[in-house]
Amino acid sequence: MGIGMSFKVAPGIRIRATSRGLRTSIGPRAARIHVGAGRPTVSTGAGPVTLWTPLTSSRRPAGRPRGQAASLAAYQRQAAADERAEQIAQVQQTENALRTLHREAFPAAQRMIVPPPRPPDLAALTARHTAAALAGISIFARTRRRDAKAAASAAAHAEADMLWQQACARQAEAQRQADAYWQALEANDPDTVHDALERAFEDNQWPATSVGHGTEDGVFASVAMLFGTAEMVPERKPALTPGGKPTLHKRTKTERNELYAEALGSTVLATVKEALAVAPGLSAVHVVVVRKDPQAGADKYLEVIYAGRFPRAWTDSLPWATLDPVETLLRAPDAKLTQRGTAHDIAGIDLSDEPGISEVLALMRSAL
Structure with missing residues (x-):
């Protein structure tokens, strides 16, 4: 049985000292709150009521509440899972971009039709001429105002006719120039074809340029492309854990080279497809791919890794939605692609018997 003593410190406030410590009672006898040593309680007519249980019980450690932890x-x-999902999505997006560039549709060039001019705004012209003609004429001078309005209307119609004739003349001149350009493009004028290809290649991911024009079984254009190294391929690939959850696994060197070859094929085919679309008179496109490797020595900083010829008839017959880019590169006429070792590394091709390709490489070296 605990013993102690209590004393009143203010109206309604009493402190009790016991062997358990100090305890304070606040409020009237019928609704008194007891705090301090022990659990907080309230004295009521029905007996004491416990208000709360301390968090620092033997079942819950002190610190952060269990729900918050x-x-x-x-x-x-969840944050880690979201980050992993984003990484997987980025890898998949990069893979798709490397593999499917050749599936893009390039609309065929067509003769441009210059739209007819818009008629002049006769109402606005009449309002302007009328305002100028009536300036300074009293509203009571009806005859003068009537004559001024008639003259203003005649002047507005005359100006509208003049503007219409000028617009029609500009439209006719623009159509004449467009027709001349189209005729030159169809006739494979070298400068016109070069201009069309350069404008088409401006937004390509990998730089390409027209470097030649010739006749051999028709008219062909030579295109040089600058391509990167296998470092463009993501080091990891999408995979599944033993439990079936998406994850990323490290690629082998062979897998990386295989995807790099697919990217090369897809890029070459897309470039050929675009060139044939914008230059309808070409019968073939010759492609030379130069790889730029800043990590290589001076002799291999730039090297040719592919060359091939793509006749229009052969290219138009390709199953673009299902073709294998690497296989298609190898089947192209006069194709040259060297893969070495068990990992199928793409290496520079031997140019000792290829003076034409050597000239393209020299041109690229001088430009870069």
Whole structure:
């Protein structure tokens, strides 16, 4: 049985000292709150009522409440899962871009039709001429105002006719120039074809340029492309854990080279497809691919890794939605592609018997 003593310190406030410590009572006898040593309680007519249980019980450690700790752990798990999903999506997006560039549709060039001019705004012209004609004429001078309005209307119609004739003349001149350009493009004028190809290649991911024009079984254009190294291929690939969850695994060197070859094929085919679309008179496109490797020595900083010829008839017959880019590169007429070792590394091709390709490489070296 505990013993102690109590004393009143203010109206309604009493402190009791016991062997358990100090305890304070606040309020009237019928609704008195007791705090301090022990659990907080309220004295009522029905007896004492406990208000709360301390958090620092033997079942719950001091510090963060159990619910808050669980929520933080769940948030961290979700954040990690979201980051992993984003990484996987980025890798998949990069892979698709490397593999499917050749599936892009390039609309065929067509003769440009210059739209007819818009008629002049006769109402606006009449209003302007009328305002100028009536300036300074009293509203009571009806005859003068009537004559001024008639003259203004005649002047507005005359100006409208003049503007219409000028617009029609400009449209006719623009159509004449467009027709001349189209005729030159169809006739494979070298300068016109070069201009069309350069404008088409301006927004390509990998730089390409027209470097030649000739006749051999028809008219062909020579195109030089600058391509990167296998470093463009993501080091990891999408995979599944033993439990079936998406994850990323490291690619082998062979897998990386295989995707690099697909990217090369897809880029070459897309460039050929675009060139034939914008230059309808060409019967073939000759392609030379130069690889730029800043990590290589001076002799291999730039090297030719592919060359091939793509006749229009052969290219138009390709199953673009299902073709294998690497296989198609190898089947192209006069194709040259060297793969070495068990990992199928793409290496520079031997140019000792290729003076034409050597000239393209020299041209690229001088430009870069």
